[in-house]
Amino acid sequence: MxxxxxxxxxxxxxxxxxxxxxxxxxxxxxxxxxxxxxxxxxxxxxxxxxxxxxxxxxxxxxxxxxxxxxxxxxxxxxxxxxxxxxxxxxxxxxxxxxxxxxxxxxxxxxxxxxxxxxxxxxxxxxxxxxxxxxxxxPEIQVWKDVDGVLTCDPNIYPKAEPVPFLTFDEAAELAYFGAQVLHPQSMRPAREGDIPVRVKNSYNPKAPGTLITKERDMSKAILTSIVLKRNVTMLDIVSTRMLGQYGFLAKVFSIFEDLGISVDVVATSEVSVSLTLDPSKLWSRELIQQASQELDHVVEELEKIAVVNLLQNRSIISLIGNVQQSSLILEKAFCVLRRLGVTVQMISQGASKVNISLVVNDTEADECVRALHEAFFETKLQRDYTNGNGYVAKSS
Structure with missing residues (x-):
């Protein structure tokens, strides 16, 4: 039969x-x-x-x-x-x-x-x-080839560890900014139905995995995970109009809407906006030449209303963590990056309040992720009061 x-x-x-x-x-x-x-x-x-x-x-x-x-x-x-x-x-x-x-x-x-x-x-x-x-x-289980959602990409840093608990907000930010374990869209029904999702490892069934719920105890949480998104294009857009001209941002984003291009991270002031373009959307046209021509067209349209500076070969490092600890997260992160001699070219905190995104050069990204993981998950940063040299990493 x-x-x-x-x-x-x-x-x-x-x-x-x-x-x-x-x-x-x-x-x-x-x-x-x-x-x-x-x-x-x-x-x-x-x-x-x-x-x-x-x-x-x-x-x-x-x-x-x-x-x-x-x-x-x-x-x-x-x-x-x-x-x-x-x-x-x-x-x-x-x-x-x-x-x-x-x-x-x-x-x-x-x-x-x-x-x-x-x-x-x-x-x-x-x-x-x-x-x-x-x-x-009462629970949905998703079986993968890793021990749940990890603190960073193990291909970048082998010491990445499983994250035992996540909220749906954290899981969505992780997935959008590059984590491959889950896709934000796939979590939507569970979130709507308030049903916990447990991520397990098919090759290691005894591992507890990661439990994703609507809410979790954040009292001791600082940083949950570090996510890297490569091959990002960044645009600095400065208005050519006088200070206080309304409608500038609306015009900028209408151009992206007309061209069907998605924006990742945004930082704004009254007369300027810096943003990154989603590489998966921008480069979805299979030929690189076509994508390059499309990018040139974006710049051409924006230059009708602003001065545009195009910066390619950038990476977004997203720090997913507790919004109540955002000052501590930033303090530690910038201490690490200063020690590495890395200049952050853009910073943005997402509307979800669980994500802080930093833009750096592609060539610096892997080293940044490894150093940040070590600082947040393996050591603690303490002020060296004896010599006044700021912060140093000490084993916990």
Missing amino acids: HVKIFSEHLEELELLLNGIAMMKELTKRTQDYLVSFGECMSTRIFAAYLNKLGVKARQYDAFEIGFITTDDFTNADILEATYPAVAKRLNGDWLSDPAIAIVTGFLGKAQKSCAVTTLGRGGSDLTATTIGKALGL
């Missing part, structure tokens, strides 16, 4: 590939349908394996059990109608014939066209949190 199901899928996949080859065209809609086969096949294989072991399991295609999405192929959004539909199907099946549900990740059905869609980056985690919210579960 299982062999027949798999052979039918393979035959359908072969027909699809032949059609693509014949038409010499691959639309986003067809692309979503194509990539869905891997997930549909793997979940069927896993469910069959569990049943062979004597663990009763039932396979589901997400697009057949109520995952209703927008028609934005390759990056669809889950619609509100999904939650009651999924709850009705999974609860109904469980009550009539209990079995472990094995559901395809990152897939859905478009509301208008009824075609298969994919949910973009973090789509499998989004599927899990959507099911968790739909069923009102």
Whole structure:
């Protein structure tokens, strides 16, 4: 029976590939349908394996059990109608014939066209949190290849440690500014349903992982994690108009909106604004030449209203921590950077109040992250009152 199901899928996949080859065209809609086969096949294989072991399991295609999405192929959004539909199907099946549900990740059905869609980056985690919210579960677990969310990228600094607790605000900032473990969009249903999310390691199941909740005890928290975002483009934009001219910022950001370019970090004064451009958005056009031309166009448009200084090869170091300790975080951070001889070219505190972002040169970024991690997580900075030389690092 299982062999027949798999052979039918393979035959359908072969027909699809032949059609693509014949038409010499691959639309986003067809692309979503194509990539869905891997997930549909793997979940069927896993469910069959569990049943062979004597663990009763039932396979589901997400697009057949109520995952209703927008028609934005390759990056669809889950619609509100999904939650009651999924709850009705999974609860109904469980009550009539209990079995472990094995559901395809990152897939859905478009509301208008009824075609298969994919949910973009973090789509499998989004599927899990959507099911968790739909069923009102007490906890959602996301299994990765690391021991939870870490204090920094272990590829930069091997002494990175797991963070035991996070808030959804902290997790969102970490993900947006470069942490690869979670995607901000995937946490949305859990946050809305106030359901804790636990990040675990498939290769180390005994590790406690990271528990993400709406709130946590911040009384002893200072810094949670350090995140690095590379290949950032920075713009210094100074108004050519007189001091106090209203509408300057509105004009600046309308230019970015018209060009469809996302801004990361912003620092402003009355007549100037410094900002960084999201590299994933700016360089999403596959050819570097096209991206470079687009950047030139941004500068050209901005120069109609301002003097523009373009600075490339920059990095954003984001310090995710306790807003109540922001003065201490900044004090320690700038002490470390001064010792390294690094000049911070821009600083911004996010509206979420859990993120302080510093812009430095790409070439200095790794050294900065290592030194900051050592200062915040392995040593404490104390004032050397004996010689008046400011702050020195001492082992805790």
